[in-house]
Amino acid sequence: MLQAPVSTTSPLPAGHPPVKVPRVGVLLINLGTPDGTDYSSMRRYLSEFLSDRRVVEVPPLIWQPILQGIILTFRPKKSGHAYAGIWNRELDESPLKTHTREQARLLAAAMGERHGEKVVVEWGMRYGNPSTASALEKLTAAGCERILLFPLYPQYSATTTATACDQAFRTLMTMRRQPALRTVPTYHDDPDYIAALANSVRTHLAGLDWTPDLLITSFHGLPKSYLEKGDPYHCYCLKTARLLREALGMPPDKLRHAFQSRFGRTEWLQPYLEPMIKALPGQGVKNIAIMAPAFVSDCVETLEEVNQGIRETFLTAGGQNFTYIPCLNSSAGHIDLLVKLTEREAAGWL
Known part of the structure; x- marks a missing residue:
């Protein structure tokens, strides 16, 4: 014999606090x-x-x-x-x-x-x-x-x-x-993340009246000992850089990675950004674009350290054109x- 369906709701007892919708x-x-x-x-x-x-x-x-x-x-x-x-x-x-x-x-x-x-x-x-x-x-x-x-x-x-x-x-x-x-x-290799980075590069470079000799992806540094203890960050950064280069259709010699923001005297992940930047003009690289894929929001490490400090370092060393590609921010x-x-x-x- 069929039974009437049982209701799953019932009035709250007197004095019960309001129940929020989940x-x-x-x-x-x-x-x-x-x-x-x-x-x-x-x-x-x-x-x-x-x-x-x-x-x-x-x-x-x-x-x-x-x-x-x-x-x-x-x-x-x-x-x-x-x-x-x-x-x-x-x-x-x-x-x-x-x-x-x-x-x-x-x-x-x-x-x-x-x-x-x-x-x-x-x-x-x-x-x-x-x-x-x-x-x-x-x-x-x-x-x-x-x-x-x-x-x-x-x-x-x-x-x-x-x-x-x-x-x-x-x-x-x-x-x-x-x-x-x-x-x-982690979403370092997510296709949509890589596509967003690639689109930001294309859009930014399209607005320049000069062509960069090199694109540098600068990642925040980390003590090398952390990598040796099992932190996967270094590997993820390199994979992001490689996938971005492939998405942009760039040959290997047109995109380099580096690590910034070193603190203290211990060895950190290499190559270090500042020495690389100083050496580029002497190697014939006079025009560069740089971005910081590990940051999704522009901050002191990107705006002050890179766009101001690293820019000055490059131009002082003999560089001609420098451009910073902003983080994804609120795009x-x-x-x-x-x-x-x-x-x-x-x-x-x-």
Whole structure:
């Protein structure tokens, strides 16, 4: 005998708190930024950043006296000067914060068009503000029972992707009710990422009235010992460079890779960017284009270190033409990529 279907919904008992409609959260996580260029703001930011055991693996008993007593006495002033040269005066913040906020806004708009109010997008920083914890709190308050962590690092490294996820996990350890989590994996060789990079190169070079002799892909450096311990970052960077060269149809001698931002006296991943740049004019390379594929947002390492410092180094050494190709930032191609990666990694949730 057929039975009437049983209802799966029932009125809430008296006094029960409101039940939010379950939603899916997406958290874009970037490296971080100081709150200002003054000494105190820079010292606070650098202390948090350089105290991360994922970043500096020297035992704290040895490292902290050096960091707090020597490095943070002098480095905040130098770093503050670098940030001051690229600071967003209108919003009183670093370009990294400006770009990350805009990426989140545009991703939210795109996901809203495709999925309605089911998806909530937030953004946060591993170091500085807005914090990863505050972003997770916003997502859970919005009813997100499932959250996709999206570290904005195409090439995985323990010093970037892993520590970003670590920070989110620490926040979850304090929660009574935890959301379900997924993390976006490395996408250094994703066809859509490579296509977005290639399109940015073509668009930029089309606007020049000269032709580069060489395209340089500059990646943030890493101590060589980290590679020897198993960090895959070096391999991922080289694969990105190779795939980009192939997508552009360039011969091997027209694209080189290098590593920038070396810190300390230990050996880092090579070739180092600055010595390479200095030597190029003497080798007959007078016109170069340079980009930083490991960064999805322009920041102090790209705008000050590369577009200002490396430009000056090259021209002083005898170079004639130098152009910096901006990061993907908030370009349509980058937002399309973020949408595709989000939908792929949140499959079954949306």
